[in-house]
Amino acid sequence: MPEMNGRRGDIEFSSQSDKLGTMITAWLVEPLSAKKHRRHDFSCEAPELTEFLRNRAGAEMEARASACFVMVPQDEASRIAGFFTLSAATIRLARLPPTWATQLPEYPNLPATLLGRLARDQNFRGAGLGDLLLVSALRRALDSTTQVGSVAVVADPKNAGAEAFYQKHGFRNLGGGRRMFLPTKEIAAAFEKGGVA
DSSP: OOOOOETTTTEEOOEEEEETTTEOOOOOEEEEEESOOGGOOOOOOOHHHHIIIIIHHHHHHHTTOEEEEEEHHHHHHOOOEEEEHHHHHHHHEESOOOHTTTOOOOOOOEEEEEEEEEOOOOGTTTTSHHHHHHHHHHHHHHHHHTOOHHHHHHHSSSHHHHHHHHHTTEEESSSSSSSSEEEEHHHHHHHHTTSSS
């Protein structure tokens, strides 16, 4: 797991190289700001994710429908290298694997955190930002459970490539379809061991 340091509630990642070989001293993950971040310069391979960040992320944040976080190079803090969104969700107890469901309260619906969108700018392809963005999202989701309960992080991968990405990090299918989940207890254990599931 990349080294992380807290700073004003933001997350810092240690040095990485972008695909051009330029050394970037640190990555900073922080809430999206319409005044600070250049949303319209962001472009990823999925047009719907590019459109969301450019045109809808701010409005969803204002409506409190989702929280959007952006990863920026510390030495170019207005440039968005990647982003993810988090929001509240529920999962049905009946859809969970029985071996895990028996460890949970017997409510028909349980609280979860939705990792709704995750993307990195195509200019940073091959720099490992997807993994760093996921680490940051999982850290924030875990930290929020001290205030609001959440038994798992869920994701809705849009294609087989995204599904494989989440599966690589320990997510598994949630009872059919493409929705996947990762139990919060496993996320906590992974961070305690210094790695991500």
